[in-house]
Amino acid sequence: xxxxxxxxxxxxxxxxxxxxxxxxxxxxxxxxxxxxxxxxxxxxxxxxxxxxxxxxxxxxxxxxxxxxxxxxxxxxxxxxxxxxxxxxxxxxxxxxxxxxxxxxxxxxxxxxxxxxxxxxxxxxxxxxxxxxxxxxxxxxxxxxxxxxxxxxxxxxxxxxxxxxxxxxxxxxxxxxxxxxxxxxxxxxxxxxxxxxxxxxxxxxxxxxxxxxxxxxxxxxxxxxxxxxxxxxxxxxxxxxxxxxxxxxxxxxxxxxxxxxxxxxxxxxxxxxxxxxxxxxxxxxxxxxxxxxxxxxxxxxxxxxxxxxxxxxxxxxxxxxxxxxxxxxxxxxxxxxxxxxxxxxxxxxxxxxxx
Amino acid sequence: xxxxxxxxxxxxxxxxxxxxxxxxxxxxxxxxxxxxxxxxxxxxxxxxxxxxxxxxxxxxxxxxxxxxxxxxxxxxxxxxxxxxxxxxxxxxxxxxxxxxxxxxxxxxxxxxxxxxxxxxxxxxxxxxxxxxxxxxxxxxxxxxxxxxxxxxxxxxxxxxxxxxxxxxxxxxxxxxxxxxxxxxxxxxxxxxxxxxxxxxxxxxxxxxxxxxxxxxxxxxxxxxxxxxxxxxxxxxxxxxxxxxxxxxxxxxxxxxxxxxxxxxxxx
Ligand code: FES
Numbered sequence: 001x002x003x004x005x006x007x008x009x010x011x012x013x014x015x016x017x018x019x020x021x022x023x024x025x026x027x028x029x030x031x032x033x034x035x036x037x038x039x040x041x042x043x044x045x046x047x048x049x050x051x052x053x054x055x056x057x058x059x060x061x062x063x064x065x066x067x068x069x070x071x072x073x074x075x076x077x078x079x080x081x082x083x084x085x086x087x088x089x090x091x092x093x094x095x096x097x098x099x100x101x102x103x104x105x106x107x108x109x110x111x112x113x114x115x116x117x118x119x120x121x122x123x124x125x126x127x128x129x130x131x132x133x134x135x136x137x138x139x140x141x142x143x144x145x146x147x148x149x150x151x152x153x154x155x156x157x158x159x160x161x162x163x164x165x166x167x168x169x170x171x172x173x174x175x176x177x178x179x180x181x182x183x184x185x186x187x188x189x190x191x192x193x194x195x196x197x198x199x200x201x202x203x204x205x206x207x208x209x210x211x212x213x214x215x216x217x218x219x220x221x222x223x224x225x226x227x228x229x230x231x232x233x234x235x236x237x238x239x240x241x242x243x244x245x246x247x248x249x250x251x252x253x254x255x256x257x258x259x260x261x262x263x264x265x266x267x268x269x270x271x272x273x274x275x276x277x278x279x280x281x282x283x284x285x286x287x288x289x290x291x292x293x294x295x296x297x298x299x300x301x302x303x304x305x306x307x308x309x310x311x312x313x314x315x316x317x318x319x320x321x322x323x324x325x326x327x328x329x330x331x332x333x334x335x336x337x338x339x340x341x342x343x344x345x346x347x348x349x350x351x352x353x354x
Numbered sequence: 355x356x357x358x359x360x361x362x363x364x365x366x367x368x369x370x371x372x373x374x375x376x377x378x379x380x381x382x383x384x385x386x387x388x389x390x391x392x393x394x395x396x397x398x399x400x401x402x403x404x405x406x407x408x409x410x411x412x413x414x415x416x417x418x419x420x421x422x423x424x425x426x427x428x429x430x431x432x433x434x435x436x437x438x439x440x441x442x443x444x445x446x447x448x449x450x451x452x453x454x455x456x457x458x459x460x461x462x463x464x465x466x467x468x469x470x471x472x473x474x475x476x477x478x479x480x481x482x483x484x485x486x487x488x489x490x491x492x493x494x495x496x497x498x499x500x501x502x503x504x505x506x507x508x509x510x511x512x513x514x515x516x517x518x519x520x521x522x523x524x525x526x527x528x529x530x531x532x533x534x535x536x537x538x539x540x541x542x543x544x545x546x547x548x549x550x551x552x553x554x555x556x557x558x559x560x561x562x563x564x565x566x567x568x569x570x571x572x573x574x575x576x577x578x579x580x581x582x583x584x585x586x587x588x589x590x591x592x593x594x595x596x597x598x599x600x601x602x603x604x605x606x607x608x609x610x611x612x613x614x615x616x617x618x619x620x621x
Contacts, residue, residue, distance in 0.1 A: 039620050085584040093586060115620040206562070207512050217561030221551050224562050225512050252556070288516040291527060291554035298528050300516060305528055316528075 033122055041116045051116040058109030062102045069098025190352050194345045196228075196246040198326060203229035204251060204275065204336040207244075212335045213251070218273050221292040224251040226275065228338070246346055248278040249326055250288055251336070252308060254295060260310045268327035270336065275326040276312045279347040280304060282319040297323070320349065373611050377604070407473045412481030415474055419455055428485050440550065441488020442479035447546035449475045461530035462553050489549045496569045497541035499576040506574030509567055513558065521591035522575055527554060537579060537591075541572045 041048040072094035078087050132140070148154050182189060203212045207225040210232030218224060226249040234240040256272040268274070276297070280287045285301035290308075296315065297306040304317030312323035324346050327339035345353050417426060423434030430436030434456075437444075448454040449470060453463040470478070483490060511520060517533035519525045524535030531554055536544060548568055551557030563571070589596045 037619075041620070086582045089582060089584050089586060111616055120620065208508065213561070217559070219557060219559050221557045222559055222562055223513075223556035286516065289525075289527060289533075290556055291531065292551060292556045293554045294528070296528055300525070303528075 033124065036121060039116065039120065048117070051112070055109050055113045055117065058105045058112065062105035062109070065098045065101035065105060069095050069102065072098055190350075193347070193350055193353070196342055196346060197231050197243050198228050198247060198249075198338045198341040200338065200340050201331070202338045203331070204249070204328065204338065205229045205232050207248065208232070214334050215270055215273060215330050215336055216334070218251060218253045218336075220253050220255065220272075222253065223288075223290045223292070225249075225278075225288065226251045246279065248286060249275050250278050250290065250297070251275045251328075252290060252292075252295075254309060258295065258309050262311065265311060265325065265327075267329075268325055268339070270328050270330060273328065273336070274308065275328050275336075275338075276306075276308065276323040277326065277342065277346040278323075280319060281314075281321040281323060281348060282317070284348045287323065320354075373607075377607075407477035409477065409480040409484050411474075412477030412479070415470070415478050416481055419469075420478070423456070428482065437482055438486040439488040440482065441490055442476075442483040443489040443491055443546045444550040444552070445479040445482045446475060446491065447543055447550060447552060449478065451543060453552070462532070465534070489546075491542070492545050492549075492565075496545060496565055497572060498569070499541060499573045501566070501570035501573035503570070503574050503577050506567075506570030506572070509563065510571050510574055513563065514571070517555075519591065519593070521588070522578060523591040536575060539575075541576060544572050544575055 041051045072091070076082075076087060076091035076094060078091045153160055204224075204226045205212050205228070207227045210227075210229065212229065213224060213226070227244060228247050231240065231243050231247055234243060251273065253271075253273045256269075259269060259272060259274065261269065278286045278288055280299045280301065282299065282302055282304050285299055287297050287299040287304070287306065289298035289300060290296075291298070295308040297308055297312065299305070299317065299319065302318050304319035305315045306312040306319070306323050307315045311325060314320070314322060324342045324344050326342060328336055329339050331337045416424075423431055424437050425431050425434075428437040448463075450468055450472070452466040452468045455469060456463050457466060468475075479491075482488075510522075517525055517527065518536055519533075522536045524533050526532050533555070536547075539547075545568060546552075547555060548558040548563060548571070558568070583591075589600050
């Protein structure tokens with residue numbers, strides 16, 4: 001009876017598979033080339049003729065497009081009375097299209113030619129091994145040794161070392177030139193980054209006109225873009241842009257009770273009017289998207305938000321510090337003036353400001 | 355073999371055909387959309403002309419449509435601000451851009467189809483102006499678009515471009531608010547926005563931007579609205595993000611298609 005047989009016969013003979021379904025000696029076997037398949041153009045003479053026609057038509061299209069590009073240059077003048085935006089656009093567009101089609105047609109034609117008409121028989125070119133043969137290697141080593149001996153490179157230490165010195169020295173002028181790209185007009189760059197044109201008594205004037213602003217002009221809900229008065233008089237050569245980049249200020253007015261001011265900064269605002277640097281403390285974009293109802297300032301670059309009611313503290317985003325506040329007051333004539341310069345450097349962190 | 359024969363009998367449709375079709379479809383629908391939105395944008399523009407309706411009619415319209423939120427006497431309620439001193443200009447702007455009556459509370463009032471005729475709007479504006487005056491409609495001189503374009507563009511870049519985009523294409527603000535595009539806003543509404551500071555937009559009073567400044571800014575914007583973009587398709591004038599997307603999808607997509615074609619076997 002079956003159950004009287006050896007019940008563990010299976011366990012005795014069974015050998016589990018090591019995990020591979022197929023034993024492979026060489027894991028990367030050469031599959032060889034697939035059989036050559038004839039193309040339509042090989043079998044059908046009509047298709048062949050059509051392909052030939054397509055290719056030469058493309059090349060002639062290219063010729064025509066090149067001629068068209070030259071014609072477009074003359075047909076769409078952009079000088080004198082024709083110098084309008086629309087004409088410049090047409091001129092660029094049609095010359096560009098001509099050149100683009102000229103080059104594209106050559107490319108498409110060439111590829112179509114090679115794909116449909118040139119022989120497409122594939123063959124294998126075996127790769128030779130990269131290691132040179134023993135004699136070659138010996139010869140190269142020999143060549144180096146001879147060269148060393150004949151030139152005296154290893155022997156004449158003076159010459160060799162002076163050559164090294166010359167090579168190192170040749171880089172130095174480059175370093176000097178690049179070093180000079182840093183601000184170097186006798187001023188310490190740290191100093192330049194620390195200071196703006198704002199100083200005690202400097203009037204707040206409108207950007208770019210230079211009109212001074214009276215406290216009464218700044219109505220609730222308005223936003224004034226402000227520069228220091230002495231900046232408005234600078235010319236481009238006198239560093240107008242460099243100074244402006246640091247000195248731009250936004251002036252807004254809130255109800256005095258909306259401002260949550262700290263004790264020591266109570267005197268920095270004037271009757272609800274506050275002035276903050278417009279240079280973002282993240283990487284220095286101009287922060288000027290002022291929402292007059294939420295009193296938030298938004299930086300367009302990386303969405304830092306500053307709360308104007310609380311000394312421009314950061315309420316969102318990557319900026320690390322509040323925007324620096326410019327202390328302001330009014331002068332005898334009622335114009336807004338700075339009480340002092342900024343008490344801290346404006347703008348992003350730099351190597352001596354974190 | 356059978357499969358090959360079947361394909362051949364269907365004609366030689368290259369796999370590129372599908373890609374080309376999709377490309378053509380996208381370009382076409384984009385073009386149609388751009389054309390259609392330009393056509394829709396061409397709307398009429400109200401003027402400061404005398405109206406046949408009086409301030410009394412305006413009062414009735416106001417009480418029927420606005421008083422629930424703004425109060426029977428413009429005093430405001432829990433649902434809406436008081437309208438003392440907002441003036442005729444603000445009423446004209448808010449109602450004839452469709453922002454008011456407000457459809458629903460949200461981050462900001464949306465523009466929607468205008469609910470009243472021009473005459474009704476001016477009547478309501480007259481009424482509000484008569485109760486508690488504020489900024490009124492400007493003279494035609496300010497809206498004539500004949501100001502100094504270069505100066506206007508500079509003032510625009512200093513005062514407006516950070517929110518409205520340098521090409522006036524608009525931009526995002528915080529928490530779902532946005533600065534609308536002003537690429538087809540009328541001269542009157544540009545002026546009204548500067549003077550009344552709707553919603554989160556700051557007010558630009560006459561000491562900040564003088565009436566001549568405003569005229570220059572309006573002129574520069576009107577010029578931009580009419581002038582063709584010198585670079586051809588401006589892709590919404592939204593800047594590097596939109597342009598980058600375009601190049602990634604169409605530029606690199608085109609390169610991929612060409613590469614596929616080059617390496618595909620000829621049949
Ligand atoms: S520069 Fe302002 S958030 Fe980055």
